[in-house]
Amino acid sequence: MRIDLTDTTASHINKALVQGRRAIGSPAVGMVLTMVIVTDEENAHDALKAAEQAAQEHPSRTLVVIKRPSRTTRRRTTSRVDAEVRVGSDAGSGEAVLLRLFGEAAEHADSVVLPLLLPDAPVVVWWPADAPDVPAKDPLGALAQRRITDAYAVDRPLERLATRAGSYAPGDTDLAWTRLTPWRSMLAAALDQARARVTSAVVESEADNPSAELLARWFADRLRVPVERVVTDGPVVTAVRLRTPEGDILIDRPEGAVARLSIPGQPTRVLALKVRTTAELIAEELRRLDPDEAYAAALRAEVKAPRAKAVPAKAPTAKAPTAKAPTAKAAAAKARSAKAGPVPPQRAHQHENQEKDDV
Incomplete structure (x- = not known):
């Protein structure tokens, strides 16, 4: 079941969640944690799909935060929150809410997310792509017991690991480590x-x-x-x-x-x-x-x-000796010889010495 809400509030979103659970015949909340995914529109679909598959093992309420702040200071986008509520088969084994934050609301995402967290349940924040330099000091990261980043999603992963080493706080982790x-x-x-x-x-x-x-x-x-x-x-x-x-x-x-x-x-x-x-x-x-x-x-x-892995060098191949090409001066002398005809015997020795000098 899907419920679309435009220019809404956290109160209306909570009511839509209750309405959706009653419509599918499951009024009780059976989730064990809240998963907050902070991403952009491009990566939202894949991140939500992965969270829904993980929810089969850990039923959770998934909140996807998609920020759309004002592009310029002169023309500010109206502060607005649009939501898409998914319950039942459309949300896997839990609940999902896609939150699109416009204008000033994008700068205060924690105030939008806080009323939607499950009471007395752990909170996990996941940044599939761009993550803050210090996740623990991020307004959304401060709400979580677990903060998940992914060094594979950045241009310079080794530099990002160096940054993580300096800003580590208990609860931080990275999917590059999980892959190991x-x-x-x-x-x-x-x-x-x-x-x-x-x-x-x-x-x-x-x-x-x-x-x-x-x-x-x-x-x-x-x-x-x-x-x-x-x-x-x-x-x-x-x-x-x-x-x-x-x-x-x-x-x-x-x-x-x-x-x-x-x-x-x-x-x-x-x-x-x-x-x-x-x-x-x-x-x-x-x-x-x-x-x-x-x-x-x-x-x-x-x-x-x-360091780069050494590649075995190819053995040099032997080259057959090649005849030295005659110089232009020698070729001209040979042409003059052919034009002049046979050389008289008395001048043969003199002619041979001149050819040597030309070469």
Whole structure:
């Protein structure tokens, strides 16, 4: 069920939610949290779809905040709030409200969102694209127990990670870190089986990959060993190598959803290591809302700058010797010789010496 409201208020939106629940025969509120998505019109559809899929595991009220502030100071847009309320099958397992804020209302989004939060329920704020430099000090971020960003959505992800390290507050997290959960689980299990001392580590990935950078920093923090970043053609993280005195522990995933795990003294195994969807990542983040201390430690760790992976050079091919082309002066002398006819015997020696001088 969908209800469109134009130039509305939070009170009318709450009434529309109650009306929608009664119309579908579910007057009780069965949501466990409030998910606030701050995005633009371009990314709103995909973000809401991912939130609805995650709501199948965590029933929630989803508030999508789409800001449309005034473009110029001379001509200010009238302050207005338009809403689209979705209940029932149109909102997955929860409720969804698309809030389009115009003019001055866009500058005070927290005052619009606050009356729509579920009482006595956790609040999670997610920025699918552009996020503030300090999420905890953002007016909407200050309302949440969990603040989710995504370093993949920015132009310079490694610089953004450096900013996050300086502004981290308990409750902050990033989907670039969430994408590493299968890698970290498999590597921890491999170390338990190998029972070997790690002397160094290598992380291979495409250039400017934030997940690879966080994984390298995690190694530096937890293992206290030198970590090297190697740039490959990708996609995403392609290989992780832990060097030990007994041999290398290697997880290699050049492409696709299958990786190979190699442990010294054991046969090579095939692992399922697919690239997960955004909905799966959001669902994982909603399982635990307490501070992620491992993410905080990885953010603050330091590793060396990545280097490009060496490509084997091609062996030089032998070239057949080529005859030296005659100079223009020599060619002219030869032409003069042919025009003059046969050279008399008494002048043959003199003619030969002149040709040598010409060349």
